[in-house]
Amino acid sequence: MANWRTHPEEGELLRYCDGELRARDSARVARHLVACWDCRTRRDDLRQTIAEYVRYRRDVLEPALPQPPRPWNNLRGEFARMSVADDSGAAWRRIFQRRAVWLVACTLTAGTGILFYVGQTGRPVAPRVGQTSRAAAPPVEQAGRPVAIPAPAPRHALAAGPEDELRVIAALEHIGADLGDPIEVVRTRDRIVVNCIGLDAGRMREVRAALAGLSRVEVELSPKPDVSAAGSPLEVVGAPRAAMRTEVTRQFDSPAAYEKFVDGLLKNSEAMMARAHALHRLAMRFPPDVEASMGADSKTLLAAIREHHETALEHEVAALDHSAQPYLPPPAPTPAGNPVREAWQARAMRVFAEAERVDQLLAAVFAGPQGSIAGDARPALLSAALAKLESDVAQ
């Protein structure tokens, strides 16, 4: 509640204007703007600056950009060439695959022979110089954590790859730093740069410690954004709240009890969104083609992080549903469709969009300014959206 009484920062106002704030924060800023002339003026200044830039871009910048020097090619010819190249490549692959089957069979036979020999004589086969044992350690179960982070595979080139990035993400996930901490992970040509924006010293130490064992990782600390323009605290206690006061508030002893209920609800929603964001970012970082190119250890690690987020998300959604559903109409029964087989990345994107919808409806129904979403159908919409999300995360 303390945030109600302070002016929003410049960045928060910009996000508000852009519709980028979480529903809970957006509702808070909207309430503040109702009461604060100073911030309304700052918001109008921001909008005016954006409008001036857009006009400048349209009237000055874009006309000044050079036109393409040549007429555009007709890409259909290129498509045809690519199709022919792919088809001949596929023929080679078929031939190679047949040969590869023979190669695998021969290797297996030879391997079985060696094992049999070792079993008979009791003598291990000594590895040659430079050879390393390929026996991968099984995943280690830890309290609360699904698997241990495997050591990076030896690599001849110095390039940093998606598997290096995955180990950084796993280490950050291990300390819960992928749930809203202002930490940016960027893979450059030869390293993984972890940029921590405005983290306090204690958290920074935790991040450094978590990443200590990993090679080709660079940790940077960027200063916290300057928020001095935010101004002095302002009392706006008593600002109007809630679109759904009428029905629901009657079930509470006092407005304060209702406020407490809504705060809890929005906090649940925030936790749910943090999980949905983490899962969404994971899907963006490791799309199916990147995942397919990874080694078995990395795939296991990625699956463990994903499952951890999915399970936590399922719990968060269930908790939210448990709190909100008593005050909502029952969701309309949806026809049971055939489950669609889809990559987890696609499902993560879909679930993220559904979670966003729930987050927005929740704030509009219980905490938003009056009339932010028109019509009496809002509670029913929320009920349906929540039921859909709960069913999808449980799949």
Added chain:
Amino acid sequence: MTAGLTYGQLHSIAAFQERRRLTPEEAVAELFEAAREDVYRYLLTLGIVPAQAQEATQEVFLRLYAVLRKGQRIGNMRAWIFRVAHNHGLTLRGQEQRWRPFDPEMEMRIPDGAGSPEQRLIERERRVNLGHAVASLSPQQRQCLHLRTEGFRYREIAGIMGISDSSVGEFLRRAIVRLRKALDG
């Protein structure tokens, strides 16, 4: 966005591909017609010289074709196109001489507005100041502004540029503050 598409229109084309059962060739050819100018302009803002920007634009759509032909599905087609353009553009920028998208002579091209001579003079001065401020932005700030003006949301911009949502917000905030100062004189 003169010849370009709005966010929704481009999504519609992706949806058309499903509904009309377009082949990858037909779908990408339609997208290329519709969105190539937007991608070309974005590559120019990255500092790619026009001839290379044009070639790179075509390359982006050929990659899209290759991906669709393999049967892969792309959730957000427009963001995918810009992400590939961004990565390809950065690779090219490292190799070649850079083009300056915001040259100092641009202020000569600022059109006169309406109103009295005095108002026109004031307006012109504001736009000159704004032009200088735009030119002084960091490349990331400029790219974020450009992509935001194209209608991308923060998380899409983050995906395109390979940075976090919070960094996008911070780049935009700094850019807007700088532009505001220039307009205030």
